[in-house]
Amino acid sequence: MVRLSFDDQLLAEDDFAQLRPKRRKRRRWGARRRAKSCCCFPLVFLLILFGILVTAIIAKTGIVEIPFVSPIFYELPQASRLIEIDPVDLASGLSAKLNQGSAVIEITEQELTHLVRQQLSGSKDSPFAESVQVLINGKTIEFFGLLLKPVSANITLILEPLLIDHQLAFRPVEVKIGNLALPPGLSQWLFDRFFAARLGEFNKLLLKFGQLEHLELESGKLIITSQPDF
Numbered sequence: 195m196v197r198l199s200f201d202d203q204l205l206a207e208d209d210f211a212q213l214r215p216k217r218r219k220r221r222r223w224g225a226r227r228r229a230k231s232c233c234c235f236p237l238v239f240l241l242i243l244f245g246i247l248v249t250a251i252i253a254k255t256g257i258v259e260i261p262f263v264s265p266i267f268y269e270l271p272q273a274s275r276l277i278e279i280d281p282v283d284l285a286s287g288l289s290a291k292l293n294q295g296s297a298v299i300e301i302t303e304q305e306l307t308h309l310v311r312q313q314l315s316g317s318k319d320s321p322f323a324e325s326v327q328v329l330i331n332g333k334t335i336e337f338f339g340l341l342l343k344p345v346s347a348n349i350t351l352i353l354e355p356l357l358i359d360h361q362l363a364f365r366p367v368e369v370k371i372g373n374l375a376l377p378p379g380l381s382q383w384l385f386d387r388f389f390a391a392r393l394g395e396f397n398k399l400l401l402k403f404g405q406l407e408h409l410e411l412e413s414g415k416l417i418i419t420s421q422p423d424f
Contacts, residue, residue, distance in 0.1 A: 256372030257345045268373055271348045273327040273338035279304045279311075290403045290420070297403045301416040303330050309399075310337075313392050321388055322349075330414050334367055341388075347371050351385065355416065360406045361397050362418070364389070 253260045253267040288305070290297040301309075306328040314320045326339035337351040349371060353364040369381035376384065400406060404422035411417070 251374060254372055254374040255347055257347050271338075271350060271370065271373060273350075274329055274331060274336060277303050277307045277327050277329060279308050288399060288403075292422075293419075295422075296407070297420045297422050299400065299403055299418045299420065301418070303328060303414050306330075306335070306416065309396065310392075313395060330411055330416060333411055335364070335411070335416070341371075349384075351381075353385075355409055355411065357406055357409050362393070362400060362406065362409070364393065 249260060249263055250267050252258055253263045256264075256268050256270070259268075288299060288301065288309075290299045292298075307326065310326055310328050311324050314322055314324050314326065321341060321343050323340040323342055326337065329336040329338070333354065335353045335355055337349075337353060339349055341347050341349045350369070351366060352368040354367050356363045356365055364385065366378070366381040366385045369376045369384055400418060400420070404420040406418055406420045408419040409417070
């Protein structure tokens with residue numbers, strides 16, 4: 195008979211314990227799922243918030259009518275007041291008065307509106323409807339009209355008139371598409387895109403009276419002083 199000592203018995207038990215299959219630790223899937231859900235919730239919330247913001251911005255432009263949203267964020271814009279013109283009274287065009295050797299050109303809101311409408315009607319591919327309004331409010335000029343393309347929307351431009359290199363120029367102070375105010379950089383791009391060529395034609399009319407020297411806005415009039423080329 196083989197006798198096992200106490201030490202041999204302990205060694206045998208250790209070897210047997212090593213041979214036993216190890217129990218795998220159970221993974222807590224529920225806890226991991228809850229952790230993932232908690233991480234995804236802020237992202238989903240931000241996406242929903244972003245979608246609401248984009249929808250509200252589109253609705254404010256009035257380009258697209260969005261059910262339930264447009265009535266909240268969009269109100270049909272209008273010019274600050276209505277300019278009524280009589281084409282017969284304005285048929286003579288621009289004129290100047292001589293004052294101490296200078297030519298003074300006074301252009302009223304009615305004349306400005308008429309001149310802009312003439313330019314639009316003379317263009318075969320005009321981006322604006324001919325019902326535009328041009329108003330003089332304090333030290334700025336307001337242009338209000340319906341843009342026809344590339345999209346249909348009401349446009350409001352608040353412009354500051356300037357003389358740069360003896361030519362009339364405008365600095366956009368505020369530009370709105372519908373009820374949405376555009377950032378300055380985009381406002382300047384929009385003005386250059388649709389008005390730069392027409393402003394050049396208007397300057398040609400003014401330069402017939404000589405070199406432009408001074409500009410001011412007063413009582414609903416644009417007053418330009420020029421030095422005639424005598």
